[in-house]
Amino acid sequence: MRASAVIGEYLDHLAVEKGASRHTIAAYRRDLCRYSEYLEASGICEIGDVDEANIEGFRRELAEGDPESGARPLAASSVSRALSSVRGLHRFAARDGRVAADVAATVELPRAGRRLPKALSVSETVALLEAAGDTASDTDPGRIRNRAMLELLYSSGLRAAELLALDVDDVSAVLEVPAGDFAAMRVVGKGQKERIVPVGAPARAAVGAYLVRARPALNRSGRPALFLNARGGRLSRQTLWTVVGDCAERAGLGGGTDEQGTPQVSPHTLRHSFATHLLEGGADIRVVQEMLGHSSVSTTQIYTKVTIETLREVWAQSHPRAT
Numbered sequence: 001m002r003a004s005a006v007i008g009e010y011l012d013h014l015a016v017e018k019g020a021s022r023h024t025i026a027a028y029r030r031d032l033c034r035y036s037e038y039l040e041a042s043g044i045c046e047i048g049d050v051d052e053a054n055i056e057g058f059r060r061e062l063a064e065g066d067p068e069s070g071a072r073p074l075a076a077s078s079v080s081r082a083l084s085s086v087r088g089l090h091r092f093a094a095r096d097g098r099v100a101a102d103v104a105a106t107v108e109l110p111r112a113g114r115r116l117p118k119a120l121s122v123s124e125t126v127a128l129l130e131a132a133g134d135t136a137s138d139t140d141p142g143r144i145r146n147r148a149m150l151e152l153l154y155s156s157g158l159r160a161a162e163l164l165a166l167d168v169d170d171v172s173a174v175l176e177v178p179a180g181d182f183a184a185m186r187v188v189g190k191g192q193k194e195r196i197v198p199v200g201a202p203a204r205a206a207v208g209a210y211l212v213r214a215r216p217a218l219n220r221s222g223r224p225a226l227f228l229n230a231r232g233g234r235l236s237r238q239t240l241w242t243v244v245g246d247c248a249e250r251a252g253l254g255g256g257t258d259e260q261g262t263p264q265v266s267p268h269t270l271r272h273s274f275a276t277h278l279l280e281g282g283a284d285i286r287v288v289q290e291m292l293g294h295s296s297v298s299t300t301q302i303y304t305k306v307t308i309e310t311l312r313e314v315w316a317q318s319h320p321r322a323t
Contacts, residue, residue, distance in 0.1 A: 031085035141214035148210035155203035157274035281318030
């Protein structure tokens, strides 16, 4: 069977049976398209003709680059991710009987240096939020929206995709919670897994102001999406990253990229800051794990469910913007 056909089936398997997000599927597709191009350039079209030497050659090309095509060498973390995609493909092909054996089973991933996630201090986080806008005095719908987005990212530890997927109905209930009471909402994360996340008073106020004073001006098509662009459509991931980068620059936190081309401050920075500040405040790591939607604690590989009551108490005591 042609390798390109098996790749298509594998991507469908990830989307339908595994429930992988569209961003995950897009990353796998990029890696496997490059793998398919490498195989074709090596004269291999059938998935059954691939052997360990071919996979090792692909690893070298990723790590060393390809002068002929102009492809630059990838970092060890990127090589590891691409080879993980390749291993998943061959495991799928063997399991479903497309090939006799899994030729990638013994392929080892390169060890990447562990990069500590970037987290802002509490004062830096406040500066970033304030740079986004002031929901009390701003009249520009975009600035009111931006403040609401950043407040919600930090208050609830959301991933960018989770924030952008929210509809108005998803936040309606938390906006009705009386001041001083614990408010939480359900979000759908990776693998279509639902979890409960807290929403602090500053975030509720910012989202409420956005719904009253900004969203009506942006909502030209009656769409249910919570955060809208200037044309009335659901806000894109790229726009969100641009908003965060611009706010970071105005706050004096650096709006550029590091030596790997990664933004110094991104939506994920607020998620890291959310977790870091909770842990620094004394929160149990298992509670933070639940809030972030992680399936396991890496050191123990044990998934521990936390009751909503425990989540409420720990978050209210630990998060600097809970009230």
